[in-house]
Amino acid sequence: MTRRDLVLGLLDTSRRPETVPAAFFLHFDKAFHRGQAAVDKHLEYFRYTGMDLLKIQFEHPMPRIEMKTAADWRRMPKYGLDFYEAPLKVVEGLVKAARKQALVVLTLYSPFMLARQTAGEEAVGRIVADDPEAFKAAIGALTEGLIAFTRQCVKLGLDGFYASTQGGEAGRFADPRAFDECVRPYDMAVMNEINAKAAFNILHVCDYHLPYADLAPFTSYPGHIVNTSLELVGGKPISAKEVARLYGRPFMGGLERKGVIAKGSPAEIKAAVTQAIRDAPERFILGADCTVPPETPWDNLKLAIQTAHEYRL
Numbered sequence: 440m441t442r443r444d445l446v447l448g449l450l451d452t453s454r455r456p457e458t459v460p461a462a463f464f465l466h467f468d469k470a471f472h473r474g475q476a477a478v479d480k481h482l483e484y485f486r487y488t489g490m491d492l493l494k495i496q497f498e499h500p501m502p503r504i505e506m507k508t509a510a511d512w513r514r515m516p517k518y519g520l521d522f523y524e525a526p527l528k529v530v531e532g533l534v535k536a537a538r539k540q541a542l543v544v545l546t547l548y549s550p551f552m553l554a555r556q557t558a559g560e561e562a563v564g565r566i567v568a569d570d571p572e573a574f575k576a577a578i579g580a581l582t583e584g585l586i587a588f589t590r591q592c593v594k595l596g597l598d599g600f601y602a603s604t605q606g607g608e609a610g611r612f613a614d615p616r617a618f619d620e621c622v623r624p625y626d627m628a629v630m631n632e633i634n635a636k637a638a639f640n641i642l643h644v645c646d647y648h649l650p651y652a653d654l655a656p657f658t659s660y661p662g663h664i665v666n667t668s669l670e671l672v673g674g675k676p677i678s679a680k681e682v683a684r685l686y687g688r689p690f691m692g693g694l695e696r697k698g699v700i701a702k703g704s705p706a707e708i709k710a711a712v713t714q715a716i717r718d719a720p721e722r723f724i725l726g727a728d729c730t731v732p733p734e735t736p737w738d739n740l741k742l743a744i745q746t747a748h749e750y751r752l
Contacts, residue, residue, distance in 0.1 A: 655685060
């Protein structure tokens with residue numbers, strides 16, 4: 440069984456998984472963000488750790504723009520494929536190099552996350568509260584460019600996306616209706632597009648900046664796999680099995696990104712992986728709740744992946 444077969448097999452409910460696929464993601468040094476250097480570093484990491492899918496890190500932040508007025512937001516640039524040329528080159532290189540071995544997916548930041556990159560946290564919060572229509576014009580422009588980018592990625596042979604969403608965290612907006620009006624429609628526009636065009640997408644409910652009070656609002660989001668933290672606001676945990684039942688799809692995760700996987704001993708890593716698998720649903724990819732710290736030893740990740748592969752369900 441190839442690594443492609445192993446991971447895609449999770450989507451076939453008529454087949455019982457024989458072992459547990461695994462993958463962990465981290466950011467590389469800036470020297471490896473573009474061109475052949477990025478392709479080579481991703482391949483080195485993929486081959487060294489023995490992970491079961493290759494995820495391309497998206498290292499192409501939006502240009503920072505000072506947004507002082509509603510008019511500034513309404514003039515948000517519409518970024519074409521020329522803007523995305525550098526990440527498209529990385530996608531092309533890694534699809535050619537690795538697609539026969541494993542699924543190749545790309546980190547896809549949501550339109551809301553791109554708006555935050557463009558103007559900053561405070562500016563986004565202000566405009567959403569003061570003039571949501573101006574913000575909608577801006578995020579709509581970002582969404583349009585992002586969809587065109589995803590279409591080109593699929594044309595290059597990319598298998599799918601690791602689609603990250605933010606904006607629905609506890610306390611993100613003073614008015615919780617802002618998420619449904621200013622974030623969700625643009626998330627759904629992108630995710631419906633990739634779900635229609637790509638074979639394998641991971642929905643990542645990202646708590647990198649803020650925690651969530653409830654994961655239920657995201658169950659309508661498309662995606663073949665769901666990846667999220669098991670810690671909700673207030674410290675109340677939710678189990679991996681509960682997440683899989685709630686979303687009606689396989690779960691990816693089980694390990695906290697800054698915990699044992701980042702700094703544990705070999706014995707601690709093996710024990711944590713074994714426990715995560717025992718606590719997981721049958722259809723499961725071992726991973727972290729988000730990107731692991733860049734200084735995480737590759738040997739830690741390699742050991743975790745080997746331990747998952749040796750576990751028999």
